[in-house]
Amino acid sequence: ADDSLYRALGGTEGLTRIASGLVDRAYADERIKLKFDGVNPKFLKEQLRNQFCQLSGGPCVYDGETMKNSHAHLALTKADFNALVEDLQASMDEQGVPFSVQNRLLALLAPMHRDVITK
Numbered sequence: 001a002d003d004s005l006y007r008a009l010g011g012t013e014g015l016t017r018i019a020s021g022l023v024d025r026a027y028a029d030e031r032i033k034l035k036f037d038g039v040n041p042k043f044l045k046e047q048l049r050n051q052f053c054q055l056s057g058g059p060c061v062y063d064g065e066t067m068k069n070s071h072a073h074l075a076l077t078k079a080d081f082n083a084l085v086e087d088l089q090a091s092m093d094e095q096g097v098p099f100s101v102q103n104r105l106l107a108l109l110a111p112m113h114r115d116v117i118t119k
């Protein structure tokens with residue numbers, strides 16, 4: 001399997017920091033923070049790390065819910081989606097991930113908008 005993206009993102013350690021930075025930003029982001037009310041940040045960091053790791057060709061296994069099931073109750077809009085993507089970009093910037101590598105991960109996440117945005 002091609003794990004070049006996984007390695008470019010810094011492997012499991014890099015992805016742990018990227019997911020952590022994303023969740024910290026989202027929970028502090030006035031645009032979307034209410035959506036995370038009552039959600040354990042430690043759990044979300046771990047699930048996102050595993051999902052990004054698997055998606056980028058790494059050795060992790062994502063064992064969480066489908067994107068459709070886990071977001072159905074949140075009534076998310078395109079604006080919410082874009083806000084989260086900005087938080088992810090900022091987290092990857094902080095980790096020194098090059099723009100071209102950022103875009104490879106974002107391209108894998110983009111199709112999920114169909115399952116995540118319901119409003």
Ligand code: HEM
Binds near residue numbers: 036047076
């Ligand atoms: C491509 C976009 C997105 C991806 C890849 C993604 C990924 C995930 C993953 C992997 C989980 C864990 C599901 C589980 O383990 O069962 C999750 C849950 C969650 N996501 Fe997202 N997400 C996206 C967009 C969003 C957006 C835009 C928001 C809000 C602004 C959001 C808010 C949440 C919340 C609140 C949960 C916890 C749901 C719960 O446990 O009740 N997500 N997401």
